[in-house]
Amino acid sequence: MQGTYRIAVLPGDGIGPEVTGQAIKVLKAVEEIQGPMFRFQTGLIGGAAIDETAVPLPAETISICHNAQAILLGAVGGPRWDHQRHDLRPEAGLLQLRQRQELYVNLRPAVVHDSLVYLSALKPDVVRGTDLVIVRELLGGIYFGNPRGIFAKNGERMGINTEVYREHEIERVAHRAFQLARLRRHKVTSVDKANVLESSRLWRDVVTRIGRMYGDVELQHLYVDSCAMQLIDRPTRFDVVLTNNMFGDILSDEAAMLTGSIGLLPSASLGERTALYEPIHGSAPDIAGRNRANPIAAIASAAMMLKYSFRLEMIADAIERAIAKVLKRGVRTADMAGKKRAVTTTRMGDLIAQETQKALKASAPKKSRKR
Numbered sequence: 305m306q307g308t309y310r311i312a313v314l315p316g317d318g319i320g321p322e323v324t325g326q327a328i329k330v331l332k333a334v335e336e337i338q339g340p341m342f343r344f345q346t347g348l349i350g351g352a353a354i355d356e357t358a359v360p361l362p363a364e365t366i367s368i369c370h371n372a373q374a375i376l377l378g379a380v381g382g383p384r385w386d387h388q389r390h391d392l393r394p395e396a397g398l399l400q401l402r403q404r405q406e407l408y409v410n411l412r413p414a415v416v417h418d419s420l421v422y423l424s425a426l427k428p429d430v431v432r433g434t435d436l437v438i439v440r441e442l443l444g445g446i447y448f449g450n451p452r453g454i455f456a457k458n459g460e461r462m463g464i465n466t467e468v469y470r471e472h473e474i475e476r477v478a479h480r481a482f483q484l485a486r487l488r489r490h491k492v493t494s495v496d497k498a499n500v501l502e503s504s505r506l507w508r509d510v511v512t513r514i515g516r517m518y519g520d521v522e523l524q525h526l527y528v529d530s531c532a533m534q535l536i537d538r539p540t541r542f543d544v545v546l547t548n549n550m551f552g553d554i555l556s557d558e559a560a561m562l563t564g565s566i567g568l569l570p571s572a573s574l575g576e577r578t579a580l581y582e583p584i585h586g587s588a589p590d591i592a593g594r595n596r597a598n599p600i601a602a603i604a605s606a607a608m609m610l611k612y613s614f615r616l617e618m619i620a621d622a623i624e625r626a627i628a629k630v631l632k633r634g635v636r637t638a639d640m641a642g643k644k645r646a647v648t649t650t651r652m653g654d655l656i657a658q659e660t661q662k663a664l665k666a667s668a669p670k671k672s673r674k675r
């Protein structure tokens with residue numbers, strides 16, 4: 305008998321509630337086959353939390369997350385809250401949550417499905433076979449460094465942010481990248497701007513030192529501008545891309561577009577104790593509430609949660625296979641449909657839930673025979 309897995313669900317803003325709804329639908333479909341296993345508790349974050357409680361990360365949400373083994377998040381942000389002070393914007397809720405839960409490493413895989421190669425803005429021959437993962441440092445760098453702010457000086461305003469990295473922050477994320485590379489193709493590309501920035505020189509130095517502990521993993525350093533270019537020129541050369549908070553934010557959106565739609569890609573933010581799973585995409589306020597969003601990134605994030613937080617690899621595989629199958633059949637939400645007919649968010653969720661159940665049923669007999 306499996307235990308109960310406690311999941312904090314933070315739908316957030318824009319399309320967040322719609323897409324997390326589909327991820328939960330798929331997890332409930334899993335329970336129909338496997339028996340009860342998940343306990344969901346929903347909390348407010350981002351703009352939705354600001355509207356109700358005036359802050360982007362209310363105390364109640366913090367305690368829900370604290371009691372959960374994993375967090376499933378939709379998206380935060382939207383034009384309605386753009387005028388807020390920076391620490392009271394929806395995005396601050398997510399940044400505070402990352403900090404509080406000490407989620408220092410962010411995994412952002414970008415895999416091009418064979419059946420979607422044609423959707424990419426790049427030539428099929430260039431993107432086919434792309435399978436990389438960005439390992440982004442999530443708690444340091446310019447996102448959190450001090451001093452920061454907008455100050456008055458000599459009769460004009462001056463905006464300041466500071467990039468800061470301490471050695472231990474680089475070490476712990478580097479270890480994660482090399483360990484991940486060992487499960488993949490044994491290649492790490494570390495991305496920095498060491499030709500200009502001291503924080504990057506330290507980054508390169510520390511990553512090189514940690515890399516020596518992983519003699520079986522090939523390490524290469526790239527400047528971020530060159531990396532941005534090579535991601536477009538020859539994305540298949542990358543396996544694990546290790547980089548800082550800011551460069552990882554930018555390069556992960558770029559890598560996402562190789563796959564045809566940013567609506568496909570999940571992410572995992574991991575610490576030592578707990579983890580947060582969320583789509584890479586944002587809250588897409590322009591299509592919110594219209595049942596048009598692609599729920600695949602959210603569903604794939606739930607699959608990552610099963611794999612990394614709960615070690616339910618078999619079920620995670622079933623969900624991933626279900627996604628691949630539905631895509632192969634030509635089912636498309638609006639972001640992927642082009643001139644073809646698009647299905648709704650809920651329809652895509654239904655189809656993936658059904659296929660997941662089929663995949664689980666198909667793998668069940670084998671399991672009992674083994675016993």
Ligand code: IPM
Pocket residue numbers: 380381395396398399553584
């Ligand atoms: C991301 C987002 C966030 C970030 C925002 C919403 C704070 O762009 O997760 O990539 O910049 O980290």
Ligand code: MG
Pocket residue numbers: 553554557
């Ligand atoms: Mg981003």
